[in-house]
Amino acid sequence: MKSLQELRDMRKRLEKDMTARDDKEIAKVIIGMGTCGIAAGARDILQAVSDEINKRDLNVKIVQTGCIGMCEEEPIFDIVKPGEDRITYGNLTPDNARQIIVEHLINNRIDTEHVIARHNN
C-alpha cells in the first residue's frame, strides 16, 4: 500500500460486494418468487436483473418476496427508490426487465408500458 488514496480506491472497488449487508436505505428491486412467479419464469428475471446490476455497477439490493396476489401478471417485480413511490412492473421477460432496470434506475424514467401499480410508501 503506497498511499492512502490507493487504499481508498481499493475500498471503493470492494465495498460494492458489501451492499447486500448494508443497513443504509438504497434502491431495491423486489422480485416476486411465489410458486406462480417461479412458474412464470421469475428465476430468469432474477438472473437477468442481477446480471444487469453487476454489469452497470449499480448500488441496488435485490430482494425476493412471495406471491402478492396478481398471479395473472407474473413475473412481477417492484422497484423502490428511497423516498419515492414503489412501482410494480408485470408481465416481465428477461429482455424488458433489463430495459426497465436501465430506464428506472439510471434514467429515472418509469417504463409506463409495463407498470401495473404504484404504491405510496
Added chain:
Amino acid sequence: MSKENIYRSHVLVCTGTGCVSSGAREIKDVFIDELHENEIENEVRVVETGCHGFCERGPIAIVYPEGVFYSELKENDVAEIVEEHLLKGRIVDRLLYVDDDKEKVPGYSDIAFYKKQKRIALKNCGRIDPENIDEYIANGGYEAMGIAFTELDQDKVIEMVKDSGLRGRGGGGFPTGLKWSFAAKSVSNKKYVICNADEGDPGAFMDRSILEGDPHKIIEGMAIAGYAIGADEGYVYVRAEYPLAIKRLRKAIKDAEEYGLLGDDIFGSGFNFKLNIKEGAGAFVCGEETALMASIEGKRGMPTPRPPYPAVKGLWGKPTNINNVETFANIPFIVQEGPEAFSSYGTEGSPGTKVFALTGKINNTGLVEVPMGTTLREVIFDIGGGLQENRKFKAVQTGGPSGGCIPEEYLDLPIDYDSLLEVGAMMGSGGMVVMDDNTCMVDVSRFFLNFTQSESCGKCTPCREGTKRMLEILNRITEGEGKSGDIKLLRELAEHIRDTSLCGLGQSAPNPVLSTLQYFENEYIAHIEDEKCPAGVCPDLKGAYYVLEDDCIGCGICMKACPVDAISGKPKEVYTIDSEACISCGVCADKCPKDAIAVG
C-alpha cells in the same frame, strides 16, 4: 456469471468458538452443498463471521439483504432455508428467533438483545468474514491507520486518544492517551507495542471474540499506537488455549503484510511496523504487564516491582506500551470518527462503550457492548433476558477473580469504572457472572479465592501464604467447622494481602471475599453460628428437606424423583420426607411444581 460477480444475497454463519462447538461448521458446509444443488451458488454467498454475541442461540445464520435472523439451526434445517428463502424468497417462519414475549422476530435489529447495544469495538464482529482482509477494507478498515500515518503527526494522534477519554479496557481504567504519551516521551532507538490478550478471568471471552471476529482491527489499533509512540515492532500476547483466535490473527497479519499494511514504508509514510504473536501457556499472572513481558522474553512469568514502568524500561529493557485487546479495538474509531464521536457515548468519567461477557444463571448468555453508564438492570434484564427459570436475582459478579459481587440494591447503578469501585467491585476486563437465590455467597468467594490461590506465582509472601490461609478458613466455614473469630480473621488477612502484595493479582485477590462479606455477612454468620447454608449449596450444611404442608398438592412427583425412596405418602395427601433416609440431593425440590419443598 463471472467471478467478479456481485452476490445478491449473503448468508452469514457465525463461526465464533461458541457456535462452532454447537455445530456451525457443519451448518456452513451444508449451506454450500445445498446452494450448489439448487444451482444458486453464483447468486448467494456463504460467509463465515466472528461472534454475534448471542451464543445462547447458536448456531446462528443471518440472511442478507433482508437481515433475517435464524437461530438454533440443525443441519437438516438448511435445505429448507435454501429452497424456501434463498430460492423462493419466503422466510422460514419456524426457524426464526423467538423473543421472550413469544413473538417471532425476523429482523436482526428488532431483537431485544441487540436493541440497547452500541457496537464500536464489536462493530464488525458477526458482520464480516474475519479471514478476508478485503471485507475489512470494504468496511472502512485501515483508513484510520492511513489517516494517522499520512495526515497526522505523532503528538496529534496521542492528543486525539487523550481527548476521547478512552481508558484501559483491561480492567484498571488508566487513561490510554496518557499511557501512550509516557512511552512516546521515552528516548530510545527501539520501542515496542504489546497487545495483552491473556484473557484469564473465569467466564470472560471478550478479547477472544474480538480477535476471532475482527483481527485486522487489532492490527490497525496496534500500528497506530506504534506510530504514536515511535515503535516499529509489536507483540500480541495471546493464550495458546485460543487456537481459533491465533489462527485468524496469523492469517490477518500475513494478509496485511502482503497488502503492504504491515512492513516497511507503509502508505509511503516512511514508517515501518511489524507484528509478532507470542503464545502464552495460560498462567493467570501473565496478564500482569511485567510478568507478561518476562514471559515474552522467555523467562518465568513472574511480576517485577514498578517503577520502572514499561513505558521507561519494558520489553528487553526498551520503552514499551501495553494495552488490552478491546482498548486497541477502539482506536481506529477514535482516529476515523474523531474523539468527540467517541466521547458522545458513555459517561463523563468513562466515555465510550464496554464489552461484557454475560454468563451464569442468565437467559441470554453471550457477548454485549453497551455505552458506559448503562445500568446493571438494563444489561441483565433487558439485554440478558433476566434470570433462568425466572429465579430471583441475588448478585452479579464483575471483574473476575479481582472483582466483587454486587447485590440487588445496586441494580440501577450506572456501570462505569468509578461507580463499580465505589460499591466494592471493579470493571475488570468485562466478565459478568449472574447469580440467583440458589447461589451460596461463601461458596462463590471460595471459588474465586481457590482460583487466585492456585494461580499465585509464589514470588511474594503475602499472596502465596495469605491466599492459602484465607482459602483454608473459607473451606472450613463451608464444611461447617467455622469458628467465631473467622470473619474478623478473614478481613484482617484480606487487608494485609491487599496492601502488601507485589502485583495486581495479590492486591485484588481478597476482593471477592471482602465484597461478599460487605453485602452478605449474614450468610457467613449462618454458616458459622447456625451451621446452615441458607442457599442449600454447601453439602455439609444443607440441613434436611421438608414438605411445606400448605403448599403440597399431593401430586407425588417428588416421591417418584427421590433416588433413595425417602419420600412417602398417598396421592392427593401431603407427602413427607424421612430426614434419616434423605441424602439432601435436592432433586425433589427441583422437581416440585409448586415449590412446596424447603430446606434448612
